Amino acid sequence: ANFRDLKQWYQRRVRGHSLSLPLFRICVTMFQFIILVVFVILGLPGSSAAYNSHQSFTALKFGYDTSSYIRFFPDMSEMTEKFSLCLWIRKLQSGRSPCPFAYKNYEIFMTDSGYYNRLFGSSSLDNVLTSKFTVPAGTFYSYCSTWSLASRTFKVYVNGKLVGTQTTASGRKLQTGGALVLGNYSPGTIHHFGGEMYNFNIYSKELTPAEVVTVSASGLCTEIPEHLEKYRIIKWEDILKMPRSGTVT
Numbered sequence: 001a002n003f004r005d006l007k008q009w010y011q012r013r014v015r016g017h018s019l020s021l022p023l024f025r026i027c028v029t030m031f032q033f034i035i036l037v038v039f040v041i042l043g044l045p046g047s048s049a050a051y052n053s054h055q056s057f058t059a060l061k062f063g064y065d066t067s068s069y070i071r072f073f074p075d076m077s078e079m080t081e082k083f084s085l086c087l088w089i090r091k092l093q094s095g096r097s098p099c100p101f102a103y104k105n106y107e108i109f110m111t112d113s114g115y116y117n118r119l120f121g122s123s124s125l126d127n128v129l130t131s132k133f134t135v136p137a138g139t140f141y142s143y144c145s146t147w148s149l150a151s152r153t154f155k156v157y158v159n160g161k162l163v164g165t166q167t168t169a170s171g172r173k174l175q176t177g178g179a180l181v182l183g184n185y186s187p188g189t190i191h192h193f194g195g196e197m198y199n200f201n202i203y204s205k206e207l208t209p210a211e212v213v214t215v216s217a218s219g220l221c222t223e224i225p226e227h228l229e230k231y232r233i234i235k236w237e238d239i240l241k242m243p244r245s246g247t248v249t
Contacts, residue, residue: 057198057220058240062183063247064093064194069183070244074234076103078204080173082148084231086203086215090140090196099191100143101200104178109185110143110156112195117164119147119154120174124166129156132163140198142216148206149173160213182239183248202234 062068076083089100091112099116102109106121114133117125135141135158144157147168154166182200185191198220205228207215214225224232 059088059090059196059198060182060240061196061249062193064192065246066184066188066190066192068192068194068246068248069181069187070239070242070248071179071181071187072242073178074180074202076174076176076178078233079202080176082150082204082206083174084144084146084203084205084207084212085201086142086144086207086212087200088140088198088220089143090198091135091137092196093194097191098193098195099185100193100195100197101180101182102185102191103180104175105186107175107178108145110145111191112193114158117145117156119145119166120168120172122166122168125156125164129164132158135159140196140220144207144212144215146206146212151206157212160216162209180234187245199236200234200239201232201236203228203231204233205231
């Protein structure tokens with residue numbers, strides 16, 4: 001029934017009573033509000049909870065041992081000349097070695113202490129950025145790295161802020177065919193992560209500084225902007241479905 005029908009029904013029901021039309025409108029508004037709340041809670045079509053549903057919070061916790069990891073061989077062909085890698089990290093172990101991820105060994109590699117941030121095996125940022133990775137243990141922080149063949153600049157961001165850069169060799173491209181390991185540098189090594197990870201994505205685009213901010217601005221509730229979706233090649237929701245080794249929950 002539309003508003004006019006409800007109004008006529010109300011006038012028939014309350015004729016002779018002291019209730020007023022403004023009170024009726026208040027009741028209708030409250031009813032509409034209740035319906036909206038139900039839609040949001042249930043995540044029904046048209047509600048904000050249903051939008052970008054892959055962003056629902058599901059983190060992975062890796063056991064602090066050499067056998068807890070996820071390993072697969074992604075198709076990196078679209079990222080050979082440009083890429084951005086972003087994720088949320090919750091450090092739970094001390095030391096310089098815990099490694100959230102590594103691609104093709106040192107092709108892309110970092111540790112959650114900031115001691116290692118490597119692209120193409122270069123050690124130029126080793127032990128340079130540790131003062132920028134000072135988020136307390138047990139607290140999630142956003143990590144992004146970006147690069148392109150055109151810019152020849154590897155950039156590292158923590159919580160949306162640029163903390164370090166590295167110049168790469170002219171003509172050097174990202175190699176394909178390697179394993180991407182989450183939770184360790186390589187299966188069985190001492191660099192086991194032992195922390196939590198959320199929303200690991202790789203884009204076939206060198207994100208701008210402003211775009212890096214947009215993927216972390218609202219904390220763990222941040223939704224990936226619609227215009228970046230077409231560049232998101234390695235997706236968190238796909239990783240969640242992959243086989244896991246050891247204790248990964």
